[in-house]
Amino acid sequence: MSHTVLITGATSGIGRALALDYAARDMNLLLIGRDEARLADIADLCRARGAEIASGRLDVRDREAMATWIAARDAENPIDLAIACAGIVSGTNAERPLDTEEALRAVLAVDLIGAVNTIEPVLAVMRRRRRGHVAMVGSLAGLRGFPSSPAYSMAKAAVHAYAEGIRPALAREGIAVSLIAPGFVTTPLNQDLVAPQPLKMSAAKAARLIHAGLDRRKPLIAFPLILYMGLRLLTLMPARFGDWLLDRPGVDVPLTRENEKIEP
Template sequence: MTARTILLTGATSGIGRALALEFAGPGVHLLLVGRDRARLDAIAGECRMRGAATEAGRIDVRDRDGLAAWIAERDAATPIDLAVACAGIVSGTGPDRALDSGEAMRAVLAVDLVGVLNTVEPVLAAMRPRGRGHVALIGSLAGLRGFPSSPAYSMAKAAVHAYAEGIRPALRREGIAVSLVAPGFVRTPLNERLRAPRPLEMSATAAARIIRRGLDRRKAVIAFPFILYAGLRLLTLMPAGIADRFLDRPGVDVPETAERERIEP
């Protein structure tokens, strides 16, 4: 991989943290964004140990102005080549919660959808005048079809998918690549309390390697595992009633997020 500057949000946990370590190496400049200062300092230190120049910003992706200012300042010093919008939260339903609460639903949208926009917009403002760059949006296989266990999460990820697909052609004409990443089940702290079948679950490290290979090739869509991706695509072609019965698992419990739409003081 040639030397480049990479922005990663959600860098303190899960896929974001694994991607930071995957990209870290001599000649790489990492811009890491996260909310937990201790974990942010820890991952930044690990990346420096691997030879990467690293800057860490303790910023919530819901903070539109703060994130935009931080990105603009770093890009002015070292132009960003690749930005990965990875920050996200999960929330869902359970045996005693048939639907997402309104607060939980709005929190998921604020982080998983609006947080992506808050990341991508200032990055594109810098990349477009240069006529080069690469942005990657982390979606999910849950974005292919609404999951009864996580309707708000599915909604947010489906919107991320549509946004990536919508901006990709115009940005390609300007020299900027757009990659949509749609992973299946990945072992992360977000999922550790989830009570549900997790077919073909993989580690965050393994997922990061797959994503890295796809990003290095500037692939438009990086969806994995392929068998789950293909199965869900097939499911979208089935009558809705059949697909609903296939996905409906009353015993599944996806804990409700404690996050809220607005940043807590």
């Protein structure tokens, strides 16, 4: 029996690694990305591993296009698992202590609203079937605001709250909700980041951890565990201590190259 998995952000980073990790015989992969060449490349690689592929060059910020494409693909092969993985990052440095207005709104539009635009149409069909599984990629940065990336932390914190908030009601309808909270992972998002990145891992290893957790329908997939526990502990400490610990001199998180205009 085939299994159908939807992955957004499939052309880069964790999304691309997840597509490769799930690619196998008896798998239908629905891959969404914006870069046409990279989308074709990951689709070919997944087909070579035996998976059936449907790819969509879509912007997750485009609510109507996302809903239409997802509904059409689900009618062909009912979606068993949807992973909202698309995301961008932006941040600060010594000369730019806050995200710009444009960067802040771009991060929210992709990382938060893009996740909602993915999950809503999937839930619409899963709730009718009373079965399914949705997963949202947050971040350990969603546990506590990072001075180096306040907009990114805000967007991911909202993703965390949304996943946690909808989980009990959907569980009663037979639908699992998983929140994914990775630490530092080697991806194009952080290739220009100048900052300590403790326990950084490859995207392939992160994908294997996520895949294993989703197979178990875990409500929370957070890693590395020591960083997750450390940040949870930090939220219980005085705010001034957390501010001092996380506000490191010399950190430089480049501005996102995104903008609010949705590409055609």
